[in-house]
Amino acid sequence: MAVAQTAGSGGRAGLGESVRRMGHALALAWRAGPFTASLYLVTTVVLGLLPAGVALLTKWLIDALQFTGTAAPAPTPSGPGISPMVLVVLIGLMGLVQAVGSYLSTYLTSRIKRGVTLVVQYRLYSAVNRLKGVRRFEDPAFRDRLRLAQQAASTAPDAVIQALFGALQRLLTITGFLGVLVAISPVITVITIIAALPALFVHLSISRQQASMMWRMSPRTRRRLFYQTLMLDLAAIKETRLFGAGGFLLGRMHDETVSVNNAEERLDRKVLLTQGPLSVLSALVASGGLVWMIAATMRGEFTIGDVSAFIAAVAGVQGAMAMIVTDITRGYQSLLMLGHYVDVVRVGPDLPVPADARPVAPLRGEIRLDDVWFRYTDDGPWVIRGLSLTIPAGSTLAVVGLNGAGKSTLVKLLCRMYDPTYGSIRWDGVDIRELCVDGLRSRISAVFQDYMSYDLSARENIGISSLEHMDDSDRIDAAARDAGAADFAAALPRGYDTMLSRMFHQDEGDGSDGVTLSGGQWQRLAIARALMRRGRDLLFLDEPMSGLDAAAEQDLHDRLRVLRAGATTVLTSHRLGTLRYADRIVVVQEGRITEEGGHDALMAARGEYARLFSLQAADYADADTPVRDASNALAT
């Protein structure tokens, strides 16, 4: 399946891929601010070389003081013969540079982090917005990757940059100290390096295991999040309280947390067991080296300045090695995390569009579905099975069917949220796969069954479908009036500029107090949103009024019938009375069209449509509603 292929390589990284990702992180730092990045590089180099410089000057100073005024013939102090006072001043200056450099480095680090986060988040969400279809967002593997990419976007690029610059600084420190150490004793230099190497490899292996554990645990983490969200979700709380399902969800969340904790504990124990002996080895090397050096100094082989430089160098090299290991470990982990971000940013289009995609001309003739087959996943059941249908331009088509028959799926295919698995959908004879997706959608408006309720103002809730007219108050008001939303919108505390919320909240003083609407009022706003997109060729009304009472639905349908004159409309509703005026009605059963025609013809045919219609009519009649015929009963 195409979706699975998008899973990418975020969990692993060979050398080549790691280098590419490092390049990516550095390019981000440069992009975020070339001057800041350059200054950070200079500061890093200076801070890296300073410790060895201070150690060398200190050695020269001690030697100069030790041999000043003495006639001791040996050992000969090495050094350029600079006066002690000059050396003291130079050491002081270096201390000053180090102190200022550290503060500057901290400031530059934060600055780069802010800049990089800005660039990375913009790129990540732009990449997500470039996906025109829905399929990827329904794929659990891709959702996991998105979640990790979101985490990575806020931390990973910055962590990689810090690790790279940190490692560079430590490398320079090590090189500087090794230069001093080699001059004093090549033997102790080699032993110090060898003692630090195993730690390096162990840390790298641990970080790889940590990354793979996070990837393995991510389905559990996702499920834990789902249970947590459900326990706090306002929409779910009514049911979970009534059904007493809180304990069940809590138990599920707890089990997932325990599983994740156990995996983390196993890894932490492994880290403890491997890191302990390595620390002991490092301490032994440092102590052994010092004992050897002191004994040699007492034999007159080294100066006191050499001993001071040796102590500083051993501590400096081991300290820098330990930090470099941490840098590399963190950097490697962040590189793996960065992989998830890079995978999402580089993800290919989910709906193939030819390079020369055609612009979409207004619909003149018809939309035609030819033997369309569709299923949501490669191994899932067929939802649409060989469906053929013609929708003439300007006509109204009603789609009727039981729950799960495939009505909403049909609407989604017509909006090209998915491509048919087989068969084709043609817009005036052109396969919609050859058309520009945005162009196609600009010709469509819709009220979806699962419409959105945005935590935005009433104006934004209506205008978001036609952004260029968001500030056109007359147009907003006209759409609201047509949808029967104008009266309650006018009564809101700040009219169309009132913030709406799915749950009441009050943010002090910023005027964003949320007003909560009823389900029917939200639905009218969704209809207004669809009507805001005037002059579109195709209008989908997928259960647009399920939240309205029957009279309000009939009234709105009557109004919409006038408003949509000339537009091609596809309607679905379980209240069949509201569909009877459609030019054509099709009955969908298990993804196939089983009946087709006008209301009267379908009633005369006494098939599924007549059965459903009569059932509903009987319900109304049983309720003693004064009716003249079934359709009137449904309309009142």
Ligand SMILES: Nc1ncnc2c1ncn2[C@@H]1O[C@H](COP(=O)(O)OP(=O)(O)OP(=O)(O)O)[C@@H](O)[C@H]1O
């Ligand atoms: N995103 C999805 N992923 C997998 N299966 C889906 C998805 N959406 C719908 N289905 C399945 O496709 C079938 C048809 O669903 P669809 O929503 O098109 O039915 P419908 O006729 O609109 O039903 P209703 O009247 O209940 O709204 C159902 O079996 C449903 O489980």
